Amino acid sequence: MTTIRVPYGDGWQEAQIPDGVSVQVIDPACEPVETPVEELIEEALDHPIGTPRLEEMVSKQDKVAIIVNDHTRPGPNAQLVDALMKRLEAAGMADEQICFVIATGSHRASTTAELDKILGEKYRKRIRVRNHDCRDGDHVNIGTTQSGMPVWIDREVAESSFIITTGLINPHATAGFSGGRKSIVPGVAGIETLHIHHSLPIRPFDPAMGYFEENPFHQAALEAAKMTKVRFIANLVQDTHKQNIACVAGDLEQAHQAGVEICRKANTVKMDSLAEVVIVSPGGAPRDKDLYQAQKALSVGEVFAKKEGCTFILCAKADEGIGEGLFRTWLEEAKEPGEVIERFREEGFNVGNNKAFMYARAMLKGKVLIVSDQVDRSDLQKMMLDGVPSLQEAVDLVYEREKPEHIIVLPRAVNIIPEL
Secondary structure: OOOEEEEEEOOOEEEEOOOOOEEEEOOOOOOOOOOHHHHHHHHHHOOOOOOOHHHOOOOOOEEEEEEEEOOOOOHHHHHHHHHHHHHHOOOOOOOEEEEEEEOOOOOOOOHHHHHHHHHOHHHHOOOEEEEEEOOOEEEEEEEEOOOOOOOEEHHHHHHOEEEEEEEEEEEEEEEEEEEEEEHOOOOOOOOHHHHOOOEEEEEOOOOOOOOOOOHHHHHHHHHHHHHHHHEEEEEEOOOOOOOOEEEEEEEEHHHHHHHHHHHHHHHHEEEOOOOOOEEEEEOOOOOOHHHHHHHHHHHHHHEEEEOEEEEEEEEEEOOOOOOOOOHHHHHHHHOHHHHHHHHHHHHOOOOOHHHHHHHHHHOOOEEEEEEOOOHHHHHHHHHEEEEOHHHHHHHHHHHHHHHOOOEEEEEOOOHOOOEE
C-alpha cells in the first residue's frame, strides 16, 4: 500500500493506494526560508528596480491609491501595507491623501474582518478603504488597447495621481504569472473591460501556467496598467510551499519581470510521465474555500492527463460551497461539457461563467470527482460533476471502475509550472 496525503482546508485528506500501481507525488522539497518577510520587503523597497525609492518619488501634493489583493489571494498583504505606509509617512503624506482600493476583480467585497487581516486593523480604521465593484458603474474609461479592449478603471484609481500596486507573483493558469499588471486588470477593472479581457481569444483556451511574454491575456493587462500609469509596485514571490522567497519593488514592468524570473526558476517542475488518474489540491485553506477558487488546481491537473477518459480528483473542503456568479448555473443548464465551451465562445465572459468553461474543459478530457464533505453530491451531479466526502472513497470509486496503471498526485497544484 502507498499512503498519499493532500492539504484540505486547515487539515489533510489521506488515502491508501493498493500495490501494483505507479504513484508519483509531485511536491518539490523546498529549503526553509530563514529571512523574515519583513526583511524581504524592506530590502526590495530599499533597492527598487527601475525607479527611485518610493519616498523619493511621492510628493505631498499626490493623491495616493494603494491597490491591495482581496480575501481570495492569501499572502502577507498586511506586512506589505505596513512597510509602504511607513515610507509614505516618512515622505510627509497625510492619511487623508491615501486610499486603499481592494482589488476584488469580479469577486464579492471583502468583509470588515477580512479587511483587518488584509490591511491590519489600525490601517483599516485610519485610512479610507474602497472595495472595488466591477459592476457598480463608478469607473472611468481611459482608452482602448491595441487589441481593442476598452479600459474602464475604478474611479478612485483613475483619479489618483500616484498608484501603488501590491500582491504576489505565483504561477497563474490564465495569465502565466500573477502580480504586477493583474492588480489593474482584472483587479480594479470594470465589467466592460473584463468581458473582453476574460473572453476568447484574449483568454488562452488551454491552461497557461508559465506562458507569459507572448500571452495575449498578459499583454492586454500590461498595456492597460501602463495606461493607468501605475507608478510603483511591491510584489512578493513564493515557492511551491507558499514560502516567501523574495520581494520585488519598483517599475511596473521591470520589477514584475524580475519577480517572474525568480518564480519561474523556483516553481517549474519537470514532467516525465502522464497519468490516467490525477489527484489535485489547491493547497488547502483559503484557496479551497469554494469550488470556484479551487478550480485553479484542476487547470494544472489537466496538463498531467494521459488521455481522454482519465479521472481528475479535486480535493477542496469548500466550506463556503460552490461559488459565485454563473458558474453553477451554466453547468446545470448544459447537457454535456461541449455545450458550455460553445456557449462561452459565443457569449464571452460574465461573472462566474469562466469557471464553468474551465471545469467543462477538464470534463472533455475526463471525469471530475470532487472530494468535499461540505458540498452535496446531488448538487455536483446536476453540474455534470461527482463528489464524495473523502479521498479514500474517491480512490475506491476509481478502482471500482478500472484499475489505473499510473496515478499522479499534486498536493499544491496551483504553485507549480509543469514542463514536459
